[in-house]
């Protein structure tokens with residue numbers, strides 16, 4: 215249904231992913247559309263976006279609902295990371311309360327292929343006990359906010375890869391930190407796993423191309439992977455590609 219308004223339709227993109235940035239770029243310059251991207255501000259990257267940008271939390275469901283009203287948001291695309299469960303829950307509730315149309319853009323999950331040795335767990339907290347069955351050297355590619363779930367494992371040595379160096383020391387007894395922003399290459403990740411004599415890889419099932427290299431590298435080296443499944447999603451319309459999200463927005467402004 216097209217929105218019949220004289221003023222531009224205001225779209226809020228909840229971002230922090232490559233897909234969110236790509237959507238903002240794909241919608242740049244569309245007549246009758248104003249785009250604001252929102253970032254949590256966890257890292258310093260990803261701010262070179264067309265349209266308007268706001269950074270930082272909204273203050274829960276009520277804060278987001280208030281923002282939707284104040285900024286006169288007509289449409290919201292939640293393109294946050296598959297594991298950013300809190301903002302996704304909040305967006306669903308705030309949009310329902312404010313009567314704002316919401317679309318979830320979520321990249322497909324990774325699927326195992328021949329040669330993969332994946333063991334599924336449902337949360338970082340259950341990944342930690344699963345490591346008891348594996349060797350001491352662990353490549354921990356879960357992201358900064360999930361490291362605490364492994365802090366009690368004093369008999370493991372963790373190789374931790376983060377986008378940026380953290381301000382505070384890692385809460386792990388034995389860890390080596392490497393920093394890097396994807397996309398990563400399989401040959402480089404294979405070399406990294408070999409250099410650190412990694413026995414097992416721990417990752418969230420983020421999907422996408424940028425961070426897949428470690429899985430191809432693990433497969434090539436015959437290494438097991440502890441794969442953390444995605445959290446449940448609120449009900450609502452969902453698409454898997456930037457193109458489909460763009461079409462959803464364009465349909466709502468009658469283009």
Ligand SMILES: NC(=O)c1ccc[n+]([C@@H]2O[C@H](COP(=O)([O-])OP(=O)(O)OC[C@H]3O[C@@H](n4cnc5c(N)ncnc54)[C@H](OP(=O)(O)O)[C@@H]3O)[C@@H](O)[C@H]2O)c1
Nearest residue numbers: 229230252253254271272273274294295297298299300301
């Ligand atoms: N989780 C991951 O593995 C991961 C990986 C790559 C990128 N990211 C990106 O990093 C950001 C934070 O992820 P998270 O897992 O910490 O999220 P989260 O746990 O779902 O959200 C925690 C709080 O951070 C704020 N927030 C999150 N995303 C926001 C956004 N796009 N704009 C404004 N505020 C936001 C909200 O604060 P208020 O309640 O105050 O509104 C939210 O309640 C997200 O934008 C996500 O797309 C996450």
